[in-house]
Amino acid sequence: MNDATYSVKDAIKQLPTNIKQSFTRREAGTAEQEQAATVFGNLFLHLHPVRVHANALRPSYTMGLGLISFFLFLILVVSGILVMFYYTPSTELAYRNMKDLEFAVSFGIVLRNIHRWSAHAMVAMVFLHMCRVFYTGAYKAPREFNWVIGVCLLLVTLFLSFTGYLLPWDQLAFWAVTVGSNIASYMPWIGDKIRFLMLGGNEVGQMALLRFYVMHVALLPLVAVVLVGVHFWRIRKDGGLSRPTEE
Amino acid sequence: MQLARKEEIFAKDGNKTYSLMAIVEGESLHVERGPENTVQTWPHLMVRELLLFLVVLLAILGVSLLFNAPLEEAANPLHSTNPAKAPWYFVGIQELVSYSAFLGGILVPAAIVVGLLLLPYLDRSPKGIGVWFSADRKLANTLFTVFVVAMVVLIFIGQFLRGPNWIIRWPW
Amino acid sequence: MESGSSNVTALPLKAAGEAADENRRGFVKKFTLSALLLGIGGSVLQFGRFLKPNVLYEPSQTFKVGELSKFPYGSRTVIEGRGIEIVREKDGIHAVSLVCTHLGCLVKPVDNDSEIGYACPCHGSTFALKGEVLGGPAPKDLPWYEVYVDNSGTLVVDTSKVNQKRTKLVV
Ligand code: HEM
Ligand code: FES
Numbered sequence: 171m172n173d174a175t176y177s178v179k180d181a182i183k184q185l186p187t188n189i190k191q192s193f194t195r196r197e198a199g200t201a202e203q204e205q206a207a208t209v210f211g212n213l214f215l216h217l218h219p220v221r222v223h224a225n226a227l228r229p230s231y232t233m234g235l236g237l238i239s240f241f242l243f244l245i246l247v248v249s250g251i252l253v254m255f256y257y258t259p260s261t262e263l264a265y266r267n268m269k270d271l272e273f274a275v276s277f278g279i280v281l282r283n284i285h286r287w288s289a290h291a292m293v294a295m296v297f298l299h300m301c302r303v304f305y306t307g308a309y310k311a312p313r314e315f316n317w318v319i320g321v322c323l324l325l326v327t328l329f330l331s332f333t334g335y336l337l338p339w340d341q342l343a344f345w346a347v348t349v350g351s352n353i354a355s356y357m358p359w360i361g362d363k364i365r366f367l368m369l370g371g372n373e374v375g376q377m378a379l380l381r382f383y384v385m386h387v388a389l390l391p392l393v394a395v396v397l398v399g400v401h402f403w404r405i406r407k408d409g410g411l412s413r414p415t416e417e
Numbered sequence: 418m419q420l421a422r423k424e425e426i427f428a429k430d431g432n433k434t435y436s437l438m439a440i441v442e443g444e445s446l447h448v449e450r451g452p453e454n455t456v457q458t459w460p461h462l463m464v465r466e467l468l469l470f471l472v473v474l475l476a477i478l479g480v481s482l483l484f485n486a487p488l489e490e491a492a493n494p495l496h497s498t499n500p501a502k503a504p505w506y507f508v509g510i511q512e513l514v515s516y517s518a519f520l521g522g523i524l525v526p527a528a529i530v531v532g533l534l535l536l537p538y539l540d541r542s543p544k545g546i547g548v549w550f551s552a553d554r555k556l557a558n559t560l561f562t563v564f565v566v567a568m569v570v571l572i573f574i575g576q577f578l579r580g581p582n583w584i585i586r587w588p589w
Numbered sequence: 590m591e592s593g594s595s596n597v598t599a600l601p602l603k604a605a606g607e608a609a610d611e612n613r614r615g616f617v618k619k620f621t622l623s624a625l626l627l628g629i630g631g632s633v634l635q636f637g638r639f640l641k642p643n644v645l646y647e648p649s650q651t652f653k654v655g656e657l658s659k660f661p662y663g664s665r666t667v668i669e670g671r672g673i674e675i676v677r678e679k680d681g682i683h684a685v686s687l688v689c690t691h692l693g694c695l696v697k698p699v700d701n702d703s704e705i706g707y708a709c710p711c712h713g714s715t716f717a718l719k720g721e722v723l724g725g726p727a728p729k730d731l732p733w734y735e736v737y738v739d740n741s742g743t744l745v746v747d748t749s750k751v752n753q754k755r756t757k758l759v760v
Contacts, residue, residue: 352691
């Protein structure tokens with residue numbers, strides 16, 4: 171073993187390079203190798219394969235609808251966490267918190283708007299994405315199960331939006347959720363029990379607000395993240411995006 | 418069940434072990450494009466994705482600066498709003514519920530969810546993958562379009578045509 | 590591999606002991622699986638009860654609405670915040686729910702109408718003076734709740750008990 175000499179002086183000189191290299195875990199290679207390493211060397215990017223079929227890039231094929239849904243979800247997570255700093259799930263305070271966001275918090279109204287409009291947009295985009303998948307026959311073998319996961323994602327998206335609807339505790343929220351929870355109670359046999367569990371009581375009150383809050387900020391987003399992860403992983407496992415058979 | 422016959426290009430010799438030693442550059446028949454018409458994910462796909470993200474972010478930001486999210490009076494359990502509407506994506510269901518609670522509240526939503534979940538297991542024909550509105554799938558496309566149009570029409574009626582006392586009226 | 594074996598003459602593949610062995614393994618496997626399922630499923634179901642609150646911080650479902658004298662003959666009095674109306678007629682008193690049986694909006698009593706007693710603003714259900722459905726999407730009549738007079742002469746309504754027979758309280 172030959173003793174290389176390590177000197178502090180050299181270490182300081184190479185500090186930026188070494189930090190960068192330890193961060194990117196990358197060594198020099200050909201251009202293609204480096205491009206490949208960018209993707210597979212990154213936990214988040216490696217959901218993508220290193221090379222993708224040209225068809226996946228055609229905007230007219232996917233219309234980017236799934237991706238737009240995902241981006242909206244990201245925007246919702248960030249804006250939602252920020253809005254949480256000013257929100258209390260209490261029937262006494264919730265509405266006042268909304269007013270504070272509107273009038274007293276810097277950019278509070280903008281963040282609330284972002285959160286609300288992205289939520290509406292996400293429901294619409296997820297639905298359109300489903301239509302795209304249907305009309306391109308992309309749910310057929312071997313992608314059947316990814317469609318099933320997709321349907322679960324559609325339901326989670328709807329529930330996320332619905333639970334969020336109650337949180338401002340205004341007239342719109344209160345009566346929409348009263349009406350919505352009563353629709354659930356029409357289920358045969360278990361309808362009333364489901365409504366009771368959903369609201370944590372007989373009426374839309376403090377317990378209902380708290381339950382909707384927990385579902386909205388913890389449970390459902392967690393489920394959504396896991397399902398989205400599986401959804402993306404399966405796209406890779408199923409051989410990338412669907413495409414016409416080549417002649 | 419019949420298994421597809423696997424084509425062995427290089428039959429394995431049971432007495433040897435195999436491993437990938439190196440990838441060498443070679444000349445393929447695909448000039449100026451990767452094997453099987455693929456491209457590098459970075460930069461070709463990633464750059465497009467990032468651009469799309471920017472567009473989405475700007476659109477949402479623009480809308481949020483221009484329009485305020487609705488906030489009505491504080492919740493008051495003593496006074497129903499007139500009319501009381503569910504969020505827009507459930508208004509179609511609510512419209513059905515106002516004809517018949519069981520039909521609209523339970524039967525139709527359950528049928529939609531179960532139908533969607535089973536769809537890929539009912540439609541087994543491999544025809545028409547990867548093509549928009551494939552002519553091989555006229556029936557499927559028609560049925561799905563009927564479903565989508567019905568949803569949109571119901572939501573439109575519920576959201577825009579239903580006024581106070583749930584009476585049909587023109588929105589203008 | 591498996592598909593090629595069809596034209597091979599079958600050899601006695603397993604000794605009798607082996608088959609019994611396999612049998613036993615299958616049993617142990619099934620037994621373990623069902624035990625696991627029962628255990629985990631059972632505890633999950635039991636813990637599901639955690640989600641059902643035992644104490645409700647809601648206004649009690651049994652409450653006083655006031656002295657009898659506050660409800661003269663021929664009066665219909667809405668009790669604000671309770672979603673009921675006290676109706677007193679010559680032949681007795683009853684408490685009718687004002688929560689629409691369709692989707693839970695509050696119905697409005699209609700005055701000066703010989704037929705329609707209540708109308709729902711939400712989806713237009715109408716109810717007769719005694720609460721029977723007249724029109725609209727409501728599937729059931731407005732329920733009547735149990736009423737009684739306590740020993741201090743105060744009228745008490747219990748909204749947890751529906752007066753199925755629609756009997757009036759005679760005082
Ligand atoms: C939170 C909701 C969802 C997100 C974030 C999401 C995201 C994505 C993304 C990014 C893709 C890649 C292709 C593209 O952008 O179109 C994709 C593909 C796919 N999605 Fe979704 N999706 C969601 C909901 C759904 C729903 C509701 C369905 C159907 C019921 C579905 C079924 C599929 C299928 C089958 C593919 C593969 C398509 C192909 O191979 O061409 N997804 N999804
Ligand atoms: S809630 Fe009364 S008619 Fe729908």
